Amino acid sequence: MPILKFIRRLFSSKQPTHPAIVANNLISVASDKDLPVRDCEFVVFDTELTGLNQRKDEIIAIGAVRIKNVRICCEDTFYALIKPLGKLHTPSTLIHRITPGELLGAEPIDEVLPRFIDFCGGAFLVGHHVSLDLNFVNRACDSYLGGVIQSSSLDTMRLAMAYKASMNGPYFDHREKQNSYRLSSLSEEFHLPKFAEHNALQDALQTAYLFIYLIRKMRYGDTGTVNDYLKIRGR
Numbered sequence: 001m002p003i004l005k006f007i008r009r010l011f012s013s014k015q016p017t018h019p020a021i022v023a024n025n026l027i028s029v030a031s032d033k034d035l036p037v038r039d040c041e042f043v044v045f046d047t048e049l050t051g052l053n054q055r056k057d058e059i060i061a062i063g064a065v066r067i068k069n070v071r072i073c074c075e076d077t078f079y080a081l082i083k084p085l086g087k088l089h090t091p092s093t094l095i096h097r098i099t100p101g102e103l104l105g106a107e108p109i110d111e112v113l114p115r116f117i118d119f120c121g122g123a124f125l126v127g128h129h130v131s132l133d134l135n136f137v138n139r140a141c142d143s144y145l146g147g148v149i150q151s152s153s154l155d156t157m158r159l160a161m162a163y164k165a166s167m168n169g170p171y172f173d174h175r176e177k178q179n180s181y182r183l184s185s186l187s188e189e190f191h192l193p194k195f196a197e198h199n200a201l202q203d204a205l206q207t208a209y210l211f212i213y214l215i216r217k218m219r220y221g222d223t224g225t226v227n228d229y230l231k232i233r234g235r
Contacts (some may be wrong), residue, residue, distance in 0.1 A: 018145035028150035038222035046203040063201030081106035110144040125153040
């Protein structure tokens, strides 16, 4: 997208665009996807939700960890609970175990999102089934910050599909093995360190280990560019 057209679109929203969104969008336009992944910075993130309905459900937690030089920076993390506008207790509470009492004292999402975007900086994003989390984040960004995150993202689920297909040949059927692409299943299969499930930060750390494992095992390796990995669709 030409830079002038991009800037016009960025500032055409009726709602003022938050400076964090402006900075992210400008950095994303200028990011070099032809660098080897070993020279790039990634932010691996995960969310906890009140449910999976993208029209009415909300984010109640965001967790993230940074990767530099294909190394997890365990000391460089982000975690925040978010108070939803709707119900504090939903059927999903039984999964993520975040209590109404914890959410009652949490920050509103319009205060958390700018800090999360600032944490991401110019990094590429990584997630497991990342489109789900990114759609929820961008819906909230559009509502509260007047724009969406433009950072490129890599999906460890699709990378795992591509890796397994390369190991098992062209007739490998992903559809028969859908359960094996859960984050916990892949981590167990590849003998990765185990973290607690359904906690946004713990799941981000789990995904980070899976991402590095796949990068090191796949044919591009850490000399492959971000563009090489962005082209992978997994099926």
